[in-house]
Amino acid sequence: MEILVITGFSGAGKSLALDVAEDLGYFSMDNLPPSLLGKFVDLAIGSPNIHKVAVVMDTRGGVFFSQLHEAIQGLKERKIRVRILFLLAQERVIVARYKEKRRPHPMGESIVDGYRKEMRDLEPIKNQADFVLDTSELSNADFKSKLRSLLENKEETPLRLNIVSFGFKYGNLQDADLIFDVRFLPNPYYIPELKNLDGRCKETRDYVFSQDQTKIFLDKLQDLFRFLIPYYIQEGKRQLVVGLGCTGGFHRSVAMAIALAEALKDLDLSISVRHRELS
Numbered sequence: 001m002e003i004l005v006i007t008g009f010s011g012a013g014k015s016l017a018l019d020v021a022e023d024l025g026y027f028s029m030d031n032l033p034p035s036l037l038g039k040f041v042d043l044a045i046g047s048p049n050i051h052k053v054a055v056v057m058d059t060r061g062g063v064f065f066s067q068l069h070e071a072i073q074g075l076k077e078r079k080i081r082v083r084i085l086f087l088l089a090q091e092r093v094i095v096a097r098y099k100e101k102r103r104p105h106p107m108g109e110s111i112v113d114g115y116r117k118e119m120r121d122l123e124p125i126k127n128q129a130d131f132v133l134d135t136s137e138l139s140n141a142d143f144k145s146k147l148r149s150l151l152e153n154k155e156e157t158p159l160r161l162n163i164v165s166f167g168f169k170y171g172n173l174q175d176a177d178l179i180f181d182v183r184f185l186p187n188p189y190y191i192p193e194l195k196n197l198d199g200r201c202k203e204t205r206d207y208v209f210s211q212d213q214t215k216i217f218l219d220k221l222q223d224l225f226r227f228l229i230p231y232y233i234q235e236g237k238r239q240l241v242v243g244l245g246c247t248g249g250f251h252r253s254v255a256m257a258i259a260l261a262e263a264l265k266d267l268d269l270s271i272s273v274r275h276r277e278l279s
Contacts, residue, residue: 001044001080002052003037004151005072006124008087009118010106011094013135013143014056017087020147021054030056033073041075058108061117068125083238085150086122086129087100087172090136091115130238134175137276150239158233162241165199165257166276167249173276176243180221186211188251198278199254208240208255218256220262229267250279 004026006017015030015118022028027044032055044050075082089097091112098104098111105114131150132200135143150160166173173179188194188204197204208214225242232240244260246252254275261273 001041001050001083003041003075003080004052004054004080005068005084006054006056006067007058007068007084007129008122009089009094009115010059011097012087012089012229014058014087016140016143017085018054018056019146020144021151024148026052028054028243031060032057034067037071038074041080058120059104069128083131084125084129085131085133085147086126087133087135089134090125090171090174090231093136100109113228128166128266132175132177132210132238132239132241134173136174139279159229159237159269160239161229161264161271162239162274163257163261163271164241164243164274165249165253166245167247167253168245169247170249170277173243173245176241178240179243180243180258181220182217182244182246182252185214185217185246185252187247189248194251197253198275199256200256200275200278204251205255207259208252209259214256218259218263221260225260226267229269249275254278 004021005020006014008014018028023186023211029040032040034057037055037057040055042055042106044053068163072082072084094115095111105111108116133143133146133150138146164173164176168181168183185208188197188199188207191207194207199205199208209218229240242260244253244257257273257275261271264271
């Protein structure tokens with residue numbers, strides 16, 4: 001029996017995620033109080049046709065939501081496999097979504113106050129999550145595709161390494177586990193012939209890596225990940241999101257993200273590279 005717990009910020013896409021899980025064969029339940037999780041799983045185990053269950057549990061459960069950690073630990077002690085999918089989105093995106101729907105925030109406060117309260121209250125469960133997904137810039141189609149990839153391929157490798165380039169001027173990478181600032185590297189923006197060539201172009205990458213500090217940083221970065229990754233796997237982590245940020249997310253961070261993925265390709269990982277500002 002496999003249990004997928006879907007949680008996260010209100011307005012981040014939990015209902016859509018539950019639809020995707022149901023399409024993938026999960027027996028689904030929305031807004032289940034954590035105190036009933038064990039009983040619900042017992043019912044599923046008693047059915048010969050149910051092999052995996054997806055449940056949405058979030059702050060709509062009010063005071064009952066505080067029991068979520070205890071409920072999950074209870075299942076793990078019974079050797080039942082539990083995966084946690086945590087969905088989040090940036091404040092401005094959540095506000096826009098609720099305004100579009102003309103619905104109040106479930107925390108019973110203003111949208112902004114409700115969002116910030118959830119950010120504080122949900123931090124412990126976010127830190128336990130196997131998958132953390134920021135839906136801020138994803139269309140429904142992209143969100144469904146990314147989620148299917150996560151759920152369908154989770155057995156491929158012991159850990160999925162997602163390397164994301166981004167620009168600090170457009171906001172931090174909220175779903176990152178680790179962020180590295182590469183603004184100390186030489187900036188091709190000030191080279192006229194490279195200004196409009198992003199970090200995917202050979203000319204730009206050659207310039208960035210023509211500097212000694214770039215090569216040294218890449219060596220130290222891959223050494224760090226070769227040390228860390230076995231311990232993340234040992235702790236049961238299924239996904240690691242690494243952010244590489246420069247000013248605009250166009251030159252340096254893009255080149256470094258590509259180079260880091262190439263440097264780690266010999267590891268037994270599923271590695272993906274995404275360039276937030278270029279997409």
